[in-house]
Amino acid sequence: DNLSLSQIKVKINRVNPFVVGITSMTPQLQGAVELAEFLRKNFGKKFKIFLGGPHISADPDFINRFSDIFDYAITGEAEKTFMESVEKLSKNQKIPKVQAGEVIMNLDIIPFPDKKLVNRKKYSQHESMMFSRGCPYHCYYCSRPSISRKVRYRSVDNLITEVKSVLKYCHGRIDFQDDTFTLNRNAVLEFCERVLKENLKIKWRCQARIDLIDKELLQAMKKAGCDLIHFGIESGNQKLRRETVNKGSFTNQQVYKVFRLCKKIGIKTGGYFMIGHPGETKKQLNDTKKMIFNLKPD
Numbered sequence: 412d413n414l415s416l417s418q419i420k421v422k423i424n425r426v427n428p429f430v431v432g433i434t435s436m437t438p439q440l441q442g443a444v445e446l447a448e449f450l451r452k453n454f455g456k457k458f459k460i461f462l463g464g465p466h467i468s469a470d471p472d473f474i475n476r477f478s479d480i481f482d483y484a485i486t487g488e489a490e491k492t493f494m495e496s497v498e499k500l501s502k503n504q505k506i507p508k509v510q511a512g513e514v515i516m517n518l519d520i521i522p523f524p525d526k527k528l529v530n531r532k533k534y535s536q537h538e539s540m541m542f543s544r545g546c547p548y549h550c551y552y553c554s555r556p557s558i559s560r561k562v563r564y565r566s567v568d569n570l571i572t573e574v575k576s577v578l579k580y581c582h583g584r585i586d587f588q589d590d591t592f593t594l595n596r597n598a599v600l601e602f603c604e605r606v607l608k609e610n611l612k613i614k615w616r617c618q619a620r621i622d623l624i625d626k627e628l629l630q631a632m633k634k635a636g637c638d639l640i641h642f643g644i645e646s647g648n649q650k651l652r653r654e655t656v657n658k659g660s661f662t663n664q665q666v667y668k669v670f671r672l673c674k675k676i677g678i679k680t681g682g683y684f685m686i687g688h689p690g691e692t693k694k695q696l697n698d699t700k701k702m703i704f705n706l707k708p709d
């Protein structure tokens with residue numbers, strides 16, 4: 412909402428919350444601390460403040476270093492544990508200062524978000540959605556291992572039901588937020604078949620790995636409305652990508668092949684690249700620059 416601290420104070424007074432939950436990735440941490448300090452200064456111990464998100468999941472001791480402003484922390488996937496914690500606090504029961512969020516294995520039991528609560532004018536016109544949670548890989552920069560590496564997919568029935576429920580809000584534009592959408596090839600093919608069978612007019616985008624894409628899969632995705640895939644490549648230097656980034660064993664030749672395939676089939680491409688890897692040389696950095704210009708991602 413881009414509120415100032417004084418506007419947040421007005422909102423807190425109006426809502427009169429029992430708990431305040433703040434989520435933070437590492438780049439947002441300073442803002443999370445400033446917000447919590449402001450709330451403590453202006454409201455004292457009137458309500459409990461929870462911290463969640465990727466940073467606290469990777470650095471759970473953070474809560475002890477800032478225990479004067481944060482009451483509790485939940486690491487990992489927090490929705491079930493957070494709800495149970497609030498219920499316990501409402502009954503004056505004690506809860507641990509730091510808890511590991513319970514990983515929900517059956518994603519179909521999680522209710523869909525209530526879209527009526529969102530001011531849609533302030534967000535992308537694409538509707539965010541997830542088919543799966545978890546990622547089995549060990550890319551060195553990623554927070555995923557500290558959240559949950561257990562890969563779980565929703566049923567296609569459950570996903571299709573949510574897709575249908577948001578069509579009126581997003582005009583059929585959907586942005587899948589899965590770490591690696593194509594991990595389960597058969598599940599993706601089943602989803603694509605259902606989209607065609609039910610004649611759903613959707614345009615969607617996702618993130619995938621170079622080594623989890625093939626021509627048949629791309630063709631099915633294209634027919635089902637996929638118009639953009641983002642690929643995590645991270646470095647144009649094959650040795651650095653394999654040995655430092657831990658980004659799998661795919662070759663530079665495979666990267667070019669997949670991008671050519673996408674272009675031929677008519678799916679736009681996006682590429683994620685990082686600079687400043689540990690030990691990266693100017694030559695390796697230049698390899699990345701060359702790859703970006705030669706790939707010509709959209």
